[in-house]
Amino acid sequence: MEKMNLKWNYTNKMVNDLLRVIKAKEIVDLLEIPIFIEEEIKRETIAKRVHFSTKIEGNNLNLDQVKDILEKDNFSHERNVLEVRNYYNALMFLSVESEFNDSMTEDLVLKVHNLVVGKSLTFKNSYRKSQNVVADSISGNIVYMPPEAKDVSILMKQIIREFNSNKFKDIPLPIRAGIFAYEIVTIHPFMDGNGRTARLLATYILKSNKYDLKGFYVIV
Numbered sequence: 001m002e003k004m005n006l007k008w009n010y011t012n013k014m015v016n017d018l019l020r021v022i023k024a025k026e027i028v029d030l031l032e033i034p035i036f037i038e039e040e041i042k043r044e045t046i047a048k049r050v051h052f053s054t055k056i057e058g059n060n061l062n063l064d065q066v067k068d069i070l071e072k073d074n075f076s077h078e079r080n081v082l083e084v085r086n087y088y089n090a091l092m093f094l095s096v097e098s099e100f101n102d103s104m105t106e107d108l109v110l111k112v113h114n115l116v117v118g119k120s121l122t123f124k125n126s127y128r129k130s131q132n133v134v135a136d137s138i139s140g141n142i143v144y145m146p147p148e149a150k151d152v153s154i155l156m157k158q159i160i161r162e163f164n165s166n167k168f169k170d171i172p173l174p175i176r177a178g179i180f181a182y183e184i185v186t187i188h189p190f191m192d193g194n195g196r197t198a199r200l201l202a203t204y205i206l207k208s209n210k211y212d213l214k215g216f217y218v219i220v
Helices: 012-030 035-056 063-071 079-097 106-116 149-163 173-187 194-208
Strands: 142-144
Touching: 012 173, 035 063, 035 079, 035 194, 063 079, 079 106, 079 194, 106 149, 106 194, 149 173, 173 194
Parallel strands: none
Antiparallel strands: none
């Protein structure tokens, strides 16, 4: 695969879901609540974002345990704890980044993945050099074979170029965010952390374009 040929169409369900999102955004944008309540909702939402996104990838911690890790200085090197802290760090990085930037770049993708897997922002990251697979967590059977490693860089450049194009910007933002996340997991550019990176970038797309409903939502 040397080129992504993603084809999609609006369905009745998609249009209805989009209308519900637009309605929710209008309500939230006009909502006036005390600052301390808003901050409490945001803390709860952040904890749920971290919990559900890492849980999908097999993290065994429950929501209360995730909240405890985020609220305290837990420096454990246990895998589940590290995944939670790494995802949180990436989420906070993108929260700041979205205040000054709304474009998508390979540098941003690589930095987000750095944080997801516990590296520093300045770590010299790169796309995978070998084949990876998506396997069933129970049977171990291969359920998806991503593109060959030699095609990854070309495909990533393509989807980023298309995302930043004027044509793509005509697509409603929630759908744009979903398409880009889908393309990331389809390419699977890294050996690990692809799903988490994709969901983080979808969150960034929404927030950087002022479509994050004040942070009162969770991608699951």
